[in-house]
Amino acid sequence: MSASPVTDQTIGFKPAFLAPKYWFTWVLFGLIGLASSLPRFISIKIGDGIGALYRRVNTKRMRIVRINIDLCFPNLSKTERERLVLEHFRYYGRSVVDFGLTWWASKARLSRLIKFKNAQQYLETLRQHNVILLLPHMVGLDCGAGFAGSLHPSITMMKATGDELVNWRLWKGRTRPESMRVVMRNQGLRPLIRAAKKGTPCYYMPDQDFGDSDLTVFAPFFGIQSSTLTTLSAMARLANAKVVPIYPIMLENGHYEVSFDAPLENFPSGDDVADATRVNEVVEKCISLAPAQYMWTLQWFKTRPDGEPSPYLEAGKISKGEKG
Numbered sequence: 001m002s003a004s005p006v007t008d009q010t011i012g013f014k015p016a017f018l019a020p021k022y023w024f025t026w027v028l029f030g031l032i033g034l035a036s037s038l039p040r041f042i043s044i045k046i047g048d049g050i051g052a053l054y055r056r057v058n059t060k061r062m063r064i065v066r067i068n069i070d071l072c073f074p075n076l077s078k079t080e081r082e083r084l085v086l087e088h089f090r091y092y093g094r095s096v097v098d099f100g101l102t103w104w105a106s107k108a109r110l111s112r113l114i115k116f117k118n119a120q121q122y123l124e125t126l127r128q129h130n131v132i133l134l135l136p137h138m139v140g141l142d143c144g145a146g147f148a149g150s151l152h153p154s155i156t157m158m159k160a161t162g163d164e165l166v167n168w169r170l171w172k173g174r175t176r177p178e179s180m181r182v183v184m185r186n187q188g189l190r191p192l193i194r195a196a197k198k199g200t201p202c203y204y205m206p207d208q209d210f211g212d213s214d215l216t217v218f219a220p221f222f223g224i225q226s227s228t229l230t231t232l233s234a235m236a237r238l239a240n241a242k243v244v245p246i247y248p249i250m251l252e253n254g255h256y257e258v259s260f261d262a263p264l265e266n267f268p269s270g271d272d273v274a275d276a277t278r279v280n281e282v283v284e285k286c287i288s289l290a291p292a293q294y295m296w297t298l299q300w301f302k303t304r305p306d307g308e309p310s311p312y313l314e315a316g317k318i319s320k321g322e323k324g
Helices: 020-037 040-057 059-072 078-097 099-104 107-113 119-128 141-150 164-174 192-198 231-239 273-290
Strands: 114-117 130-135 154-158 182-185 202-204 217-222 224-229 241-250 256-260
Touching: 020 040, 020 078, 020 164, 040 059, 059 078, 059 164, 078 099, 078 273, 099 107, 099 141, 099 164, 107 114, 114 224, 119 182, 119 241, 119 256, 130 182, 130 231, 141 154, 141 164, 141 241, 141 256, 154 164, 154 192, 164 182, 182 192, 182 241, 182 273, 192 202, 192 231, 202 224, 202 231, 217 273, 231 241, 231 273, 241 273
Parallel strands: 114 256, 130 202, 130 241, 154 182, 154 202
Antiparallel strands: 217 224, 241 256
């Protein structure tokens, strides 16, 4: 007997979302919507303020960002690294405001704010091959990369948060483009692979530390051996797909530039370490375009080879009871 097909999950509105426990979240949504509707130079200032506040109240994430930047940019002076830390939180705050654009802005406004680079090259690749979009964890991925679905029907994956109302709002925003499908992480990768086989480009973000397992190898990331997923190689092989890097960058004027790179050559190569190294090189290239805009709050180096201690623990700044 064949397995039942995996269908998309729909996250619907629940009357329970109107209960008092959710009122504060509704207020936050309203403030985000108001801030994003203002002229861009004002929205940017509000975002900078949100980032500065987040940096002060979430000391755990602040420590993680410092550790990551210290590890990845040892050639920068301490002052330069600290400046990069502060810039990261400013861009993070701007991305929070820009959720309002993703959720409510008109198509006309989004078209004015988001420009694509090498889009014709990407579409030409799509005409000839199945495609998987390699999307690094940049702060502008929701607004910038999400709108890339307007170029061609696409599919992406979403990880649920611990708040059902937030899940509903994120899902609604990410499925606003009629051409964008969203599947939940608990559905696995089968919907993405199946869609890619049929010619629908799928987004995949491989730059996460999933520990030391059969799905990972150690490959250099900024010269540091890092636990890196091999899943992208398997997906490309199963879907017979080309891997196209996509880089969503927030510009200083509040606009976005979303660039498509050339498809990766000889990928997958059959060598998991070589492929993982290539993926990490792509992520590094994206970071080089806007170093402050990478999600440095991720614990990239938590899993170490040969049982070495995590630098986050070794620094004595994050207790073993805390999760990344």
